[in-house]
Amino acid sequence: MTHQRQVLYEAMQKMHGHPSPEDVYLRVRRRIPSISLATVYKNIHLFIESGILREVSLHHGSLRVEMNAHAHHHLICVVCKSITDIDEAVLPLAAKPKHLPGGFRAERYAVDVLGRCQACQKEESAQKAS
Amino acid sequence: MTHQRQVLYEAMQKMHGHPSPEDVYLRVRRRIPSISLATVYKNIHLFIESGILREVSLHHGSLRVEMNAHAHHHLICVVCKSITDIDEAVLPLAAKPKHLPGGFRAERYAVDVLGRCQACQKEESAQKAS
DNA sequence: TATTGAACGATAATAATTATTGTTTGTCAA
DNA sequence: TTGACAAACAATAATTATTATCGTTCAATA
Structure with a gap:
């Protein structure tokens, strides 16, 4: 320090x-x-x-376009930064109110699940073992 | 075209x-x-x-650090790009499973609500009237 | 067919981020 | 204390992503 x-x-x-x-x-x-x-x-x-701070929404270096037309959310690996789609039905959002505090009008709800993909989990446990 | x-x-x-x-x-x-x-x-x-395509997660030009320590989500205005925090309790996520399809291990759930803030709504209705 | 504005390609410019390099500083052992 | 070493620093060059400029081309329409 x-x-x-x-x-x-x-x-x-x-x-x-x-x-x-x-x-x-x-x-x-x-x-x-x-x-x-x-x-x-x-x-x-x-x-x-180190987990002391967070960033607002993950930066992917450049603009990324969504090619999956139907409603879905994202699984984002914090290690390898990979983005995987997950159907909205699998990730239930209790409610999607149109009106929110401060007069904000909601048009779309996007859920990003941050965590570790299977490959990176294995990678990390392998490193720990060695 | x-x-x-x-x-x-x-x-x-x-x-x-x-x-x-x-x-x-x-x-x-x-x-x-x-x-x-x-x-x-x-x-x-x-x-x-024009709404034909979407971008994966809004790009704010540069990295943004989260200074709000307690659990919250974001209201993001698609017009002026402003970011407002909203307490997690106001935006109920039905469940936050730790394990997801494909062996993904979830660590954090981040909800971005995309829409229009009050100021930009007023701006747009004023323009329409003129 | 002539006009004209939108869109194009080339490329310069800007913004954000990372890499490099030489220097400084703090730590630890002789 | 002093000397060596590694980590962190400031300065700045380099890289990457994106936008702006500008002269040219193209397509719709009058």
Whole structure:
């Protein structure tokens, strides 16, 4: 735990909403003007990997288009980032209200299940054994 | 509806999974070797805006970190891209099974509600009136 | 058929992220 | 304490994804 990491963590705890790395960078610069944006990125990734922080919705590097026409949700492996479709019927959402607090009008409900795919589970248990 | 747009649409209909614009570009090049990647991007955006296609999970331009520590989901406005937290209790998920088809082990359930925030609804009805 | 605006291809520009490199710093053992 | 080593750092180059620009082409229509 270095000084930069400590200050980054504390600064982020005081932030709200859904800041980007750039946002964090601008804020933490007030404490450590010499900090590098690369350091911010590296530490945010560390925080996410260690489970201290979460990212809002998984970033797949680039835009991805949905080719499956019928209603479904996604199983996303946090290790290999693979995306698998799962039929909506298998994943029951209790209700899908059209109107939500704050006057928000819902048009679609998308469920992302984050976890580990079978292959990555096996990979990890194999590594543990060795 | 131009020739490129037609071919793009047909080629994409034959694709499966969650292709990126680059994937689509490589594929459609077999039909129109002279096509430009920019054309692919422009048409994919057109398809998404018109509702013919969907994107896998909304892209917020950059990584976003979650600062809200307690369980919640997201209301995402498809017009202004704003993200609002909503307590998990308000959005009941019928069940959150740990084990899913294909041996996937679930660790977290994230619900994104896509729709229109109040401000954008007002904006749109004002435009319609004028 | 001539016009004209939308769409195209090529490519420059921008934004987001990651990799590289040389330097600094903290830790541990001699 | 000092010397060696590894991890982390800042600076910045490089890469990747995406968008904007611009001159040209094409297709609908007047």
